Amino acid sequence: MFLSLQRAAPDPGWVQSALPWGGSGAAPAMLGRAIQVTEHLQQLRMDLVKELGLMAYRFLITLNSGAFIVLLTFIGNISENPRFSIELESLKVAMYSFLSSIVLTFVSMTVAYISTQYHLVGKNLPGASSTIGHVVWLTLPVAGAFVAFVFGVYSAMQGIS
Numbered sequence: 001m002f003l004s005l006q007r008a009a010p011d012p013g014w015v016q017s018a019l020p021w022g023g024s025g026a027a028p029a030m031l032g033r034a035i036q037v038t039e040h041l042q043q044l045r046m047d048l049v050k051e052l053g054l055m056a057y058r059f060l061i062t063l064n065s066g067a068f069i070v071l072l073t074f075i076g077n078i079s080e081n082p083r084f085s086i087e088l089e090s091l092k093v094a095m096y097s098f099l100s101s102i103v104l105t106f107v108s109m110t111v112a113y114i115s116t117q118y119h120l121v122g123k124n125l126p127g128a129s130s131t132i133g134h135v136v137w138l139t140l141p142v143a144g145a146f147v148a149f150v151f152g153v154y155s156a157m158q159g160i161s
Contacts, residue, residue, distance in 0.1 A: 068098040090159025097152030101145040108141035
């Protein structure tokens with residue numbers, strides 16, 4: 001615990017003076033410093049959540065756009081290598097699935113941005129005043145994007161034999 005407090009604090013000496021065995025020993029000063037450490041740790045957690053969310057968005061967009069491009073390249077090169085037979089309808093469904101996954105990811109990003117703007121003025125998204133509402137508004141499009149990707153992969157596999 002002490003090491004994690006030292007890493008989170010801007011100045012390690014500042015943390016030591018907030019501990020019961022360091023500093024002047026004045027209780028109000030220790031309480032104030034403990035509150036500052038707690039706020040700093042909460043800020044670090046929020047930054048971590050933000051970075052993980054952005055990484056997930058980048059992953060979904062890169063994964064789906066890469067799959068779309070690979071499928072287009074494969075279709076373009078199939079005429080040179082007649083070893084494979086393709087079912088064009090399944091490949092179209094796969095491409096539409098990858099595109100819909102990208103769209104759902106952007107919808108989720110837009111909802112997250114709007115939710116943040118609402119939060120800054122002290123409001124919630126319509127129907128998002130509870131935890132379940134936030135789950136529906138923010139994670140359902142991302143889950144849909146992942147499902148669309150999986151369906152696109154399945155359709156592409158069915159279209160290539």
